Amino acid sequence: MSVLDVKDLTIHIGDTKSPAHAVDSVSLHIERGEVVALVGESGSGKTLTGLAIAGLLDPPLRRVGGEITLLGENLSALPESQLRRRRGDRLAMVFQDPMATLNPVLRIETQLVETIRAHRNVGRNAARDEALAMLDEVGITLPAQRLRAYPHELSGGMRQRVAIGAALINRPALLIADEPTTALDVTLQAQILALIDQYRRDHGTAVLWITHDLGVAAGFADRVLVMYAGQIVESGPCARVLQAPAHPYTAALLGAIPGSVPPGTPLATLPGQPPGLSPPPEGCRFRARCPRAAAACIAAPPQVATGEARTVRCFFPLVTPP
Amino acid sequence: MNEPLFHARNISQSYVLANGWRQRRSTLQALDDVSLTLHAGESVGIVGESGSGKSTLARIIVGLLPPTAGERYWQGQRLPDGPHAGIQMVFQDAASALNPRARVTELIAEAPRIHGLITSGESDFVATQLNRVGLDPQLAQRYPHQLSGGQRARVGIARALAVKPQLLVCDEAVAALDVLIQAQILNLLQQLRRELGLTLLFISHDLGVVRHLCERVVVMHHGRIVETTSAGQLAGLPSSLFRS
Numbered sequence: 001m002s003v004l005d006v007k008d009l010t011i012h013i014g015d016t017k018s019p020a021h022a023v024d025s026v027s028l029h030i031e032r033g034e035v036v037a038l039v040g041e042s043g044s045g046k047t048l049t050g051l052a053i054a055g056l057l058d059p060p061l062r063r064v065g066g067e068i069t070l071l072g073e074n075l076s077a078l079p080e081s082q083l084r085r086r087r088g089d090r091l092a093m094v095f096q097d098p099m100a101t102l103n104p105v106l107r108i109e110t111q112l113v114e115t116i117r118a119h120r121n122v123g124r125n126a127a128r129d130e131a132l133a134m135l136d137e138v139g140i141t142l143p144a145q146r147l148r149a150y151p152h153e154l155s156g157g158m159r160q161r162v163a164i165g166a167a168l169i170n171r172p173a174l175l176i177a178d179e180p181t182t183a184l185d186v187t188l189q190a191q192i193l194a195l196i197d198q199y200r201r202d203h204g205t206a207v208l209w210i211t212h213d214l215g216v217a218a219g220f221a222d223r224v225l226v227m228y229a230g231q232i233v234e235s236g237p238c239a240r241v242l243q244a245p246a247h248p249y250t251a252a253l254l255g256a257i258p259g260s261v262p263p264g265t266p267l268a269t270l271p272g273q274p275p276g277l278s279p280p281p282e283g284c285r286f287r288a289r290c291p292r293a294a295a296a297c298i299a300a301p302p303q304v305a306t307g308e309a310r311t312v313r314c315f316f317p318l319v320t321p322p
Numbered sequence: 323m324n325e326p327l328f329h330a331r332n333i334s335q336s337y338v339l340a341n342g343w344r345q346r347r348s349t350l351q352a353l354d355d356v357s358l359t360l361h362a363g364e365s366v367g368i369v370g371e372s373g374s375g376k377s378t379l380a381r382i383i384v385g386l387l388p389p390t391a392g393e394r395y396w397q398g399q400r401l402p403d404g405p406h407a408g409i410q411m412v413f414q415d416a417a418s419a420l421n422p423r424a425r426v427t428e429l430i431a432e433a434p435r436i437h438g439l440i441t442s443g444e445s446d447f448v449a450t451q452l453n454r455v456g457l458d459p460q461l462a463q464r465y466p467h468q469l470s471g472g473q474r475a476r477v478g479i480a481r482a483l484a485v486k487p488q489l490l491v492c493d494e495a496v497a498a499l500d501v502l503i504q505a506q507i508l509n510l511l512q513q514l515r516r517e518l519g520l521t522l523l524f525i526s527h528d529l530g531v532v533r534h535l536c537e538r539v540v541v542m543h544h545g546r547i548v549e550t551t552s553a554g555q556l557a558g559l560p561s562s563l564f565r566s
Contacts, residue, residue, distance in 0.1 A: 041500040041501075041502065041503075042471065155373075156372065157372075184372075185371045185372045185527040186371070186527055186528070186529070187371045188371075188372070212500050212501065213501070214501065215530075252502065253501055253502065255505075256501045256502045256504070256505035257505075257530065258505075258508065258528075258530040258533065258534035258535075259530045259533065259534065261534075263533055263534050263535075263553060263554075264512065264534070264535075266509045266512065267505035267508055267509055267534070268505065269502055269505045269506045269509065270502055273470065273472075
């Protein structure tokens with residue numbers, strides 16, 4: 001059984017007459033101990049997908065279709081009061097800005113102890129010991145001192161470690177991480193990735209890693225899902241997809257990374273911008289920017305398997321099925 | 323060798339830290355005796371982790387921050403404290419660097435107007451500047467919040483170039499952008515550098531970007547320049563520098 005199973009998740013933004021189709025029939029699954037990277041540009045719908053799984057969509061965002069199953073339980077049917085019991089317990093989320101997660105006027109200790117006691121019947125002292133152990137586990141030096149600190153007294157990297165510690169403290173089965181390393185420099189980024197990697201090996205946590213950085217996905221994820229304009233356009237084992245992308249959009253993302261061409265020569269870019277989504281364009285959503293677009297692309301391409309556990313949403317993929 | 327375009331000599335900067343209410347003050351040495359020479363037309367990268375002093379150095383070079391000690395020289399002449407029209411800066415977060423209450427035309431035209439660089443019509447001037455960074459001149463009447471992230475980054479570059487600087491300092495100018503937009507902006511900077519003969523000082527924590535754009539790379543660590551190397555050699559850097 002998968003830890004997480006999402007079927008045909010569809011999210012609209014705005015009024016019911018002309019909503020933006022921000023996420024369109026996204027399906028994904030994550031197994032125990034697996035890291036899945038959800039990659040896409042700003043506005044591709046990757047963050048909304050993560051928020052929807054955690055049940056954190058507020059108006060004007062609306063989940064208008066789809067089913068989210070966590071450990072065999074249908075989350076999409078649960079009332080908010082029940083969902084609240086699951087968040088921070090079976091599933092947890094880490095965001096880009098740790099200051100948005102941490103309460104600036106409470107000590108780290110108060111916040112971690114509260115998180116434990118909200119979900120489990122643990123005494124105050126036992127919870128404090130657990131919090132201390134967790135700070136140590138996420139690599140915070142002098143954990144006893146940091147426990148008494150306020151968030152503003154910590155560096156950016158340390159705050160993110162605390163936020164990750166708070167997310168992991170009730171041993172969730174699923175961790176949703178939305179760009180948690182984007183604001184950090186490369187050293188800290190590597191440390192945080194190593195930390196999460198070790199944790200999922202030790203505890204079998206399933207991880208959904210949301211990022212715009214294919215480089216991060218490359219070294220870390222088992223599988224990658226590429227989103228464009230609200231749809232998953234390509235999926236598959238990370239190494240295979242990045243080595244031989246099937247969708248022209250994935251290829252464009254890889255070609256735009258410095259280092260893909262000799263220094264000083266122009267990087268490959270795409271013309272134009274992602275399409276508006278209220279309503280989304282007919283047919284293939286990437287067609288207007290695609291170097292391989294042809295007459296057939298006026299119809300919407302289905303998501304098809306190409307072998308090796310890969311799928312692609314394109315009539316003219318760069319990798320042909322075996 | 324020719325007179326360098328810019329030279330920073332023995333720059334030091336310390337910040338006073340108050341540890342808390344009525345606690346003893348301590349100082350943080352953000353920059354410790356840093357010297358840097360830039361020749362005309364060069365493209366130099368500064369890399370280092372957070373807190374290594376690279377942004378402080380950038381602010382001192384541009385004149386936004388008077389150093390605790392040290393001097394700046396422009397074509398051999400000592401520069402007084404404060405900004406200089408020949409040195410302009412592109413900031414990391416274009417959204418917060420651009421005045422949200424000013425239209426694009428005002429953002430771009432204000433400084434050159436004061437410097438007396440606008441000789442004919444102002445709208446023509448702004449249109450030329452926007453065209454140069456690949457933006458539609460129709461955007462001149464927009465406010466920053468009406469632009470996309472990539473467009474805002476381009477306005478930030480157009481604003482810096484409007485006073486005809488010779489040295490452009492980019493502090494993490496592409497760090498917040500998606501990879502496709504980042505590629506467009508990097509291509510634009512390369513193209514502008516060729517067309518205008520700009521000297522570029524590019525500060526980044528992304529070694530890939532620096533290797534792509536720069537010929538020479540300066541590595542900073544704990545407020546000091548610990549190594550200067552050609553960009554091609556960057557791959558072989560001791561990795562201990564990037565561990566805290």
